[in-house]
Amino acid sequence: MDTTDSGTGPVVTVRRGLPAGAERRAAEMYWDAFGRKLGPALNPPDKAVPFIAAHLNADRAVCALLDGQLVGLAGYQLGGRALTGGSASAVLRAYGHLRGLPRLLLLALFERHPAPGQLVMDGIAVAPGMRGRGVGSLLIEEVAALAAEQHCREIRLDVIDTNPRARALYERRGFTAVRTEHTPYLRGLLGFAAVTTMRRAVGTREAEEL
DSSP: OEEESTTTSOEEEEEESOOTTOHHHHHHHHHHHHHHHHHHHHOSHHHHHHHHHHTBOGGGEEEEEETTEEEEEEEEEBTTBOSBOOOHHHHHHHHOHHHHHHHHHHHHTTOOOOOTTEEEEEEEEEOGGGTTTTHHHHHHHHHHHHHHHTTOSEEEEEEETTOHHHHHHHHHTTOEEEEEEEOGGGHHHHSOSEEEEEEEETTOOOSSOO
């Protein structure tokens, strides 16, 4: 799928699956977007980024490419697999048993499992120079198309209270907040105090053209 942002910007290609050789860049973008949230579990960055890169499930990504370079990606969970992987044993090998066990407990806080008929989005990461150009919307609509092909009835995602920009994007693309879980005990540890679950029925989209 080829499209342009706003009719005057560069041509962006949206494709399913992470291109071979783009694992490191994908991990760097993912860490840039979610490192503040994942830091307590995966820091330091020079260990976290290689760990993420080594455990990506390439077939659980929708990617935006500009001149062959990865400029955005969205991860999703389907069929028991998500974009970011890494078993408990992999975490313990990378961080050691003493430091790895508490990290596993933190990572468990972020686990989200789809209900029947749901596709769960793991979040969107867009390169800094491409933000505000419609890349996030393109990725969401491609995920929505994929969900429809998989006969899912809805897409679900979670957004933290310290990321209002992401929530605004999701609302523009047809997502509705259905539940907010307040977690003030996590503010000091993870940097956020509430997580909002949002849903969008498959087949719906904003009337305004991309």
